[in-house]
Amino acid sequence: MRFGLPETLAAALLATALLANCATNPVTGGQDFVMMSEADELRLGQKASAEVSEEYPEYRDPELQRYVNRVGQKLAGASHRPNIQYRFKVVDSPEINAFALPGGYVYVTRGILAYLDSEAELAAVIAHEIGHVTARHSVRQYSASMAAQIGASVVGIVVPELGSSGAQSVMGTMSDALLKGYGRDHELEADRLGAEYLARTGYDPQAMIQVVAVLKDQELFDAEIARSEGREPSAYHGLFATHPDNDTRLKEVVGAAGKYAKAATFEGKSDYQRVMDGLVFGDSPEQGIVRGSDLYHAELGFALQFPAGWRVKNAPDRAQASSPSRDAIMEMRLIEKPQGTPAETLRRGLRLAPGSAIETGSIHGLPAAFATYQQSSGRPVRAGVVLMGGNGYVIAGTAKSAAEFNRYLRNFDIAIRSFHRISDDERKLARPLRIKLYTAKKGDTFASLAKTSPLGKNAEGYLRLMNSAYPRGEPGPGQTLKIVE
Ligand SMILES: [Zn+2]
Structure with a gap:
């Protein structure tokens, strides 16, 4: 959990982006109108990777990291841009995703690894991402989205005052492309390039089609469960959203890679399974474990019960819960090492106007303060802050309208007041x-x-x-x- 947003880079990068230049496309060898030189691309990648590591911390397993890096470096060496320095990282996220930043930073989530079943399938995911890097898709996408998003600001959902920096981060600008894909043509190009890199390194290029099939099935299954639970299905990487596994064009581009294929191919199923033994599945203890509507955070030492039946979504820097009818939401954030009393922490953290009514009290023996106030948008918010172990925890709830807000007020208060030190029994649940x-x-x-x-x-x-x-x-x-x- 983290407080606030990474330093903004938008202004500096805008200046860079406006220095448009034609660059040679590494894949086609032709001239490409992208608004960025290779040196700028590498700089952008480096800055964006710092932001990614805030949102997606590295998964702590050196053996797994070495394995994924080894597979990645082999593929990168056979790519159209073997000269740039690639970095392959597994990030500690249950999401099912993989993405690449400009300049050769490639990420796979531990969530996607659970559904892959051989080294060849892992290689296919990585090779696809390398294809985005070699064809410079994110650079092109970035140039386009910078133009569209200048002036937009990042806001938190419940408590924008906590997260607002007034400007857009690199991740914010690129996240649509990074996390949802680049559109059909770029995805197909990444598949084509990925299949070629697979073939050149001794994997069967058909692994690309297998991976699309596996993840497409996962997506359909999750969507079915989501429907039965009345929630939104998870969002997936464009690779799997933009084409079905029986797609003719996908089969064509993968088939074409056959001409680079080696006589014998390597599948690596047992190697892959061995490295996955012990991999965390679902929530991780560093970010808190969700069981039903309850959140257990063994590392920070607290537990919290959101209203029963609410859907809890846990992220490294916050936890959010939404009501079944999605007309109310709650959010919890950590304030590291706050100075002063709970009332002062609440006033400063939420930027409440001087003289706003704040009640002080305690929650399970911990010093706390509470306030009901209106956001600048006019939305009513019920918030509490509790201090424990040198940290502050802001827990807030809001609803669609004033009438709904009044209806949910009691739920908000019960949830805020459920915050407590984690017990030994709860620690077991937090495994x-x-x-x-x-x-x-x-x-x-x-x-x-x-x-x-x-x-x-x-x-x-x-x-x-x-x-x-x-x-x-x-x-x-x-x-x-x-x-x-
Ligand atoms: Zn892609």
């Missing part, structure tokens, strides 16, 4: 789930394995997806499976 390798016995089915799985009522589908057996495959005796414990 993360992990991937474990399991050798299937005779008679095992995904349904029988699902019965003892902590993944709940959808476990059978998830286990199939993680083991290349969706929608109807079953394990054979002696087969190594990834399960979750």
